Amino acid sequence: MKAKEIQLSHGSGGQEMNDLLGRLFYKHFANDILLKAEDAAMLQMDGPIAFTTDSFTVSPLFFPGGNIGKLAIAGTVNDLAMAGAQPEYLSSSFVIEEGFSIEQLTTIVESMAKELEKSGAKIVCGDTKVVPRGTLDGVIINTSGVGSVKYAGLSASNVQPDDAILVSRNVGSHGSCILMARDELKLESDLVSDCDTLWPQVKALMDAGVELHSLRDATRGGLAAVLNEWTASSRVGIHVQEKAIPILDEVHGLCELYGFEPCDLANEGTMILAVPRVEAEKALAVLREFHSDAACIGCAAEADKHRVTLTTPWGSRRYLDMPRGELLPRIC
């Protein structure tokens, strides 16, 4: 009978580990390079290459709209896409807690395989470790990836004065979903995470000939962190109209209840774009093929203070600051 839980022996390099690799990773990630099972994958690539890595840990491991596996693929693939690179080859390393359900692990791996289809990237090498029960919470996944650069020059320091600032869809849904799914807040809603691969949108923008200056997926720290990174790196000011930022009612609701800011919440399939003002409409037309609520939220400008300012619907202005510390609900 096959084991139902991961055991320490699954990570110790012997028969049990080979069985697990065969029926799980090789099966779902199958491709010519991976199946050679060499110590290192051999890759053929031309021109400039983008390279990135990320480790994924999320509680809970399964959330509405995704799981840690989907996140681990989308996250790394998106980092490549934001550099203008077509995601091609990924590694995947699993650190698994002893006793973790093989059924859940299978679901995670299947989600990864499905997410890879969206960009056409392949997992070409990997590693599995099992650690004693209690030393981590379920599973941690690291993915690294390379891709060939198709659009050169995208950079956080390349936001130009007079650029339009766009968002590809509503912000804050992943962060809200995770907070609601945690035990402490005990909330229910129909909200699903935005967790998604962004390469098809980036490719569509390139195919449409849109001039791009900077792309960022607004992960931890959300929209506020991206805009603040841009103002610091590009030495510009960014002005945002509060009412132009697309935010779902559910996300607003969570933030009202607990004192969070939608712009501080994480996203896992939402990008922020800086494009020349004259390109804004063309870019939005492409983005709206994917999400109807893509929007222009403001513009960059020459400024003495390289900060993000936000204008309320009644004309007051304030800074939109970099999020700080851990997200803690307010007291009363």
Added chain:
Amino acid sequence: MKDIELKTLSAGFRDPEVIHSLTRKINKLATELNDSIQVMEVCGGHTHTIMKYGLNQQMPDNIEFIHGPGCPVCIMPKERINHAVELAEQPNVILVTLGDMIRVPGSKGSLAECRARGGDVRSVYDPMDALTIAKENPEKTVIYFAIGFETTTPMTAVLVELAETQGIENLLFHVNHVLVPPAVDAILSDDDCRVNALIGPSHVSVIAGAEIYQPLVDEYNVPVVVSGFEPVDVLETMLNIVEQKLEEQKSGEKPKLQLQYSRAVVPGGNTAAQKKVDDCFEPREHFRFRGLGDIPGSALKLRDKYAHRDAELIYSDKLSTEELDDHKVCLCPSILRGQAKPYECRAFGKACTPSRPMGSCMVSSEGACNAYFRYSDLTDSE
């Protein structure tokens, strides 16, 4: 019944047209004022609303907001934050507290740092979670580090009551509940105080009633308007205050207590909650407010019948007693009295930031310096 959605609770109170109309009216009436208004919003929630929504930018030059001491995290003196850390460092103890409390540094670091060193510190949203944690960990002592003004005190009282009726012996309390009226009294009684109107904390009044502010109106001859927390609430409150000031100017009418937040507050408050609080707690002789110093009768402690749950008594030999003041460069005491603005402090934004607060007002998101740092008043600080 028609479903109430969360957004319907706030949407109308953020309507740009209503906001414009109120600000126009306030600005028009304010031209008739002989004297300027220095209004203290006592509660940190109001400070947050004013700064986040830029309401101060909508006021005329002769109306100034002064940011009060109504943030339970900000007013906690360092020695009591140290108590929390000292308790969390005890063997076999789980320390449970609310939100922001875990990132406030005392002289022994913050609870977050204590947690990183191995202390079992849990941040909860619902105080009832402390009961669950105590049940799930019968071999441990769970200490609920209770903080908050009148608003959160009933929840602690219910927690004490449930621990008693359910016989949960391993749940103890370190009580830091504080009271609004004595703190405001301490500010207004200062000869140098410039405050001449108050926005009354209203979630406090949901519990304790609006009438608790009447003695302040009578003693100091200032209008007090108990206000909701949305932009339209605060602006309507400001309009009420300006109208009261004009009536006083024109016909000598005395300032009065007004209730703007009538959708949530009744004059007498929630008497059932008050009864539970009264059963559980009694006033302390005095309590040191960070930035304001010793204030008589300004806090609560557990009644003697609950001494077996009082962590302050049970762990008294482990808790430090030295009083710790903020750095002398810190202007918090003056800021809380309306004698200085956050950006006038030499440490503001430099040695003192939300990540490394030196003084009480930078500590929590509801503190005045913190709100200025995050949202900055673009018109004032540029």
